[in-house]
Amino acid sequence: MEPVVLIQRSVVRLHPEPDPLRLISGSDRARWERLRRPCDRHDFLAARLLARDAVAQICGPGPAADFVQRCDSCAGPHGRPVVTNHDVSVSWAHAHGFSAAAACRGDRLGVDIDLLDPDLLVPDVGVTGRAFVRAEALVKAGAFDLDVVLELARHGELGWPGGRRDVYGLVVEDVPTGFDGVIAAVAWRRPTVGS
Template identity: 35%
Template sequence: MSRARVVVRFADVGAAVPTSGLSTTELARHDALVDAADRAAYAAAHLLLRDVVGELVGVAAHEVALEQRCPTCGGPHGRPRVVGHPGVHATLSHTRGAVAAVASSAPCGVDVERVRPGLTAPPDVLTDAEAVWLGARPASTSAADLARLWVRKEALVKAGVTDLDGVGSLDVLADDGPATLAHGFELVTWEGGGAVGAAALSPTRPASPRRRPRGRRTPRAAGRR
């Protein structure tokens, strides 16, 4: 079996992120975001994806063209496609203060989420075993523990294992806690700056997460909708 090629990165996001590398469509979506932190994360994620794609295929980041088109509504969102490189699988994620991106020759997925105090799971998101494990965890770490489970599930969804309707039966728990291998994928994780992340990667390739220092039905915070 041939080894898949992959580049995966997580990064912190500062207050100001340049937008000159974004496409016209991306810039319009960026400008429509109300909060400055959301705009910074959006720009940083799309620029980081260009970096990892460029490293994978051997071109400069500014030469990478991305396109997002929702297969349901036709809107400019959804899984990114690398123009001119049909064999490249690309995925990104962003939350306030943190971003992640993966480019690979095999299916992949990534998610990053900010840990919010009082984070609780919506109904039917956890398996019975996950719910029992989470219920036995200290209250002081329960929000982070839930986020660790969720980012694994979301990464596997993006890798094509199931869709969001199937996350409740998607078990990402090992005997000693959140899994590092699940459903045929290696789960590479990252934590920093109050956020957690996970990438679902083909297990047939050597990979390690690379953090670049900065210079949907989802878990929700209690009392928020």
């Protein structure tokens, strides 16, 4: 099954919610409270609400998705989000007023969004915007760490012109955003037969 990917302006996703803070966990609320800029708070909340929406599209009516975040290195309350009450994977990202979330059946998933020109080099990184969001999606899906993936990108591994490719055992696909100057990519591992 292919992932559901949702992209929206953060304030647009938050608009219909009278009290969006009630929809996130206590640990997420503590992280939200540490954010100082309203735009960062909007992005943070909108990404999590979009993730709930994406899970609902896969799982149908029923309890809304609950998330926890666990760092693969230190087990702290940050890192890869995990859905505790549905058998799906999720990923989220946000950048400067835009949020993205993805959900799918399977064990690995990553999404990234950024405000970049897809064909120009990202300053201080040495890869195009398109390769950069693909690299971030791969890292979130558990391919390698960012330094390794960016080095591969610098050698042209993530530089195809568009569309979808199988890369490092994951499917990587550019995601149309519908917004000028906003690019996104998703990476996932297809579920094996019988899972």
